[in-house]
Amino acid sequence: MTKNLVIVESPAKAKTINKYLGKDYIVMASIGHIKDLPAKELGVDIQNNFEPHYEIIPDTKKRNNKKIVADLKKTAKTAAAIYLAADPDREGEAICQHLAEEIVPKKPPVPSFRVMFNEITKRAVQAAFEHPKQIDGNLVDAQQARRVLDRLVGYKVSPLLCKTIGGRLSAGRVQSVALRMVVEREREIEAFKKTEYWTIAANVAGKQPPAFDARLLKVGEQTVKTGGFDNEPKPTEILIGKEAQAKDLVAEAEKQTFVVSEVTTKERKRNPVPPFITSKLQQEAARKLGFSVKKTMMLAQRLYEGSIEIGKEGGVGLITYMRTDSTRVGEAALGEVRGFIGTQYGANYLPEKAVHYRSKKDAQDAHEAIRPSEVSRTPDALAKYLKPEELKLYRLIWQRFVASQMMPALFDQTTIDIQAGRFVFRATGSVLKFDGFLKVYQEGRDEKPADDEDERTLPLVT
Template sequence: MAKLLIVESAKKAKTIKGMLGSDFTVKATSGHILEMPPDDLHVNLEDFTPTLYLIRGKGKTLEGLKEAAAKAEAVYLATDMDREGEAIAQHVAERLGRTVAGKVRRITFTAITKADIQAALANPRQIDRRLVEAQVARRVTDRLVGYMVSPVLWKGLSGIKRLSAGRVQSPALWLVVERERAIQAFIPEEWWSIEAELSKTADPAHQKFWAFLFKIKGKKPELKTEADAQKVLADLKGAAWRVERVEKGTRLRRPYPPFTTDSMQQAASSQLGFNPRLTMKLAQELYEGVELGEGKAVGLITYIRTDSLAVAPEAQEAARAVVTKYFGEAYLPAQPPVYQTRDKTAQEAHEAIRPVDPWKTPKAVEPYLTKQQHLLYRLIWRRFIASQM
């Protein structure tokens, strides 16, 4: 009797099926199966519990899951390891019914590899109610703010109903407004600075350097007008210039840590010109799997929704081997770097975003990726390898 493994996306299901073989049936929910319809609030204002309904069009999907679960030896809910994934797992477990409840297990993994999935299957757990409740709280808050505050917004803006309030967008908009008000209220003050281009000799071919005026007779100069600056320039004409001292030193800078979701989006925006939506779309494709000419799809990066900087020891060892081969031992620290996550609420069970296999270099996988996929994978690979130097 085959075992049933349920994931969120059909693409991920195909990738995992190619790894697990005939012992497993792999099916997808294609996202959430339950939701609050948009026609009303659907939240009990006494205890703030939502009323959820089967999403239109998901009936056939649910029936397929029920049929497969009834025939399966065990049912593994392998939806994503964030609060949305946990809620989907809870909803699927509820809708599968009591007859299969005894064989339902929850598993999670940070990377779509055969080893990671087999390790997860060997260590199943129960559904985490705390994560489910966190998802409910977020979703209910979204609904309350959107449905109860938006009408007030419409009334205040002459009935413009295309505008809406939101749990995140409204506070974010307030921050932008406050900042803009501060900018508009700012009274600019005129100030001047003086720089000199100097050289050891009058030879124009000789190396030049720039010097900045930072003190006059031990005090910081106050050049509030052009007249103030011109007076200093007049004093400097014909002056004797000398280098008082040269300070030499070595500065050691640690590399940047591997990516979190936020830092990946920021780097993709500044370095590649990708907007956050495109970045997450490409990252999802790299996470769920890409065919590399072996006939089976392979996940190239770890789970993409994370605020953790943790890295698995085996990934660090692989990265150190890559550094040694391509850059030399001089770039290898005595001990693997450890990065502390600043956010105290970060989920350290997650990993940072990194290549699943550091030996799959950007050049090696380039023929199998789209141009945009390759650019993002190269960004992630380089950041991770550099973080281990």
């Protein structure tokens, strides 16, 4: 019986997909790209509209590429149809194009299709095969443009750097731009003019503990300047620029009677953050887990491709595709997570409507945000199947996604103004009234400012 051939990039992905498709399909792996620009020459015809010249990737010690291609060709000759199922991005599209050129038989022709899925689950895979497409030439062109730029910049500029500067230096489409950004930032740092300034705080206590710090806000009618030092202070501002000046003000303030002049409390709302895009996942994994970009993407690839055995389910894709610049979430996934929130946390944690986040203007929006493929697979439920680092990253993705569809957190923010002669001191703090999405997730920060007072609790004062 003639079978359909499905080609994906990785053996792990092939194993999972084969389980979903059944006996009428053979799923094989190309192990990534089968063609590339030649390694020892430019491979780009600059005189002919920058036409790239691809070749079958030569064999290496780690990869027998000729055998991979030969095995794919042999199976393709007897296939009823060929489905190209590389990752749903421009690299995946280029892989499919090269497979179509080298693997798909022309005489006699075998029908070929492009299938894409954002998650490796039975539902998503079967839906993709019910609606196959053709290769997107625009995406292929985008990948080739990227590859040609890489080659032109690297091959042309790197030798020039080595010759003029010496050493083993390299240039690149991305690294050279990043280097320029670093240089520009360093120049800004070098041009920075240091300005001495002092802040004054009073440690005060009311009838009830605890004592708290209040910062000097005003001296008479002048507001204490604590930033924007490139400009001279306005008549309504005072810059405490010297230690002697600060000590004089402290000495004067210590002689005054401190009286609470005003207490204001207002409700403050903190909204949840969107589900992850690739760059945000990398940043947050570095902040919270200490993972490098490489480690984060390696772990995310494992979680995506279905290489992890989950009990009786076997291999299953646990997250959606991890290369995306979109915060969009499909309606089915929104329905699932809203049902989960209502059941697990209660109706007061569930917004009236699903929360939709705007992606950046220049986002390709080709894929959904990074999220768990099934929100019911909680981190605790998967703990016995995942390695510690896999579990940490999955928990981060799961928590961020669930929190993104929960109610905002509510705080009572209190401001206390204290009059001491001609001085006004101010203290601010907040009290959490309703945790909302914070019950599940709180976004990390690179560092917490030393003067951040939002999280502290102030005592009752009169």
